[in-house]
Amino acid sequence: MGFIYWILGLLKDPRSAIASWIAMGLVPTYAFIFLIIFVETGVVFMPFLPGDSLLFAAGVFAHDPKSGMSLSILLPVVWLAPIIGDQSNYVIGHFFGQAILRSGRVKAMTPERIAKTEGMIEKWGPLAVFLGRFFPFIRTFMPFICGLSGMRWSRFTPFSILGGFIWSSLFTLLGFFFGGIPTVQEHFELIIVLILLISVLPTVIGLCKAKFGKKHSS
Secondary structure, eight states, X not given: OHHHHHHHHHHHOHHHHHHHHHHHOHHHHHHHHXXXXXXXXXXXXXXXXXXXXXXXXXXXHHHOGGGOOOHXXXXXXXXXXXHHHHHHHHHHHHHHHHHHHHHTOOTTOOHHHHHHHHHHHHHHTTHHHHHHTTSTTHHHHHXXXXXXXXXXXXXXXXXXXXXXXXXXXXXXXXXXXXXXXXXXXXXXHHHHHHHXXXXXXXXXXXXXXXXXXXXXXX
16 A cells, blocks of 8 residues: 555655655666656556656756756656666567466556557557657557567667657656746646646547447447
């Protein structure tokens, strides 16, 4: 239960989490940020970690000289984490994907979410790897299903690198450039909630369309 409460706290207020890490030192702070982004992307069992909001919050701290965080260090950290994570998840899907699906242990990997991810791959090909990076849950399942389905590594990797680079840069730099605005500071928790809602909304809409479309056709 402690881990669940920690995740909920991170979802609700990543700024407080990062502040507590900074109290331990900058090296642990960068390490925690790397680890969370890597795990969200690279471990199929952890699709619920708050990558978007964590990147934004980290960018806010990098804007504040008092935090000690440096954008020149933070950016390489958040570039490497999703790129290496994608490679990890691709390998997991390629070698262990069928066994994991049969086990039913990944509760978040519902048939609807798998269908949504497979539909993106079928429609967009390897470009889906890039597009999927911007959707929570989908960005965790995409490399796994690419490895499972047999997409060639040489087709998967360039789009994975591009998606990881642009996604991590976008949210980190948004936090960095807007973090000093007083309105952002005053309503930080509300902005984090809005980021979560906006990032989740396309996935929810797609799942609803798939679910109700099947009912309508039947």
